[in-house]
Amino acid sequence: MLSNWVALDREAQGCGGLSVDNAAELKRLRSEVAESAWGLSDAGAQVKYVCAMSTPTFDLVHWVHDRSHDRLPVEFIVQKMTSRNAHLYGLNDRGTLQVGSVPM
Secondary structure, three states: OHHHHHHHHHHHHHHOOOOHHHHHHHHHHHHOOOOOOOOOOOOOOOOOOOOOOOHHHHHHHHHHHHOOOOOOOHHHHHHHHOHHHHHHOOOOOOOOOOOOOOOO
16 A cells, blocks of 8 residues: 555656646545545645535545545545544534443
């Protein structure tokens, strides 16, 4: 898996960008790395506005439903969006559904 990731990273650096298919493949490979976290960045462009409200819906539809191969489990996608990010930022009481927990 890591060799595929490195090859796609080299492609991106060498030609100034990835094809749409390879960009999606690179995101899939990176998401499978345990230490990775999903997020959003303007890559240093200091954009004035960012609209990312469709990202969770897109990720669920694209990676779980629409792909004919290399689908990712819905549980994995939801965990990457919720508890993995919460724990990354030290919000250990967030991102999970637990019996007896009370929302703040």
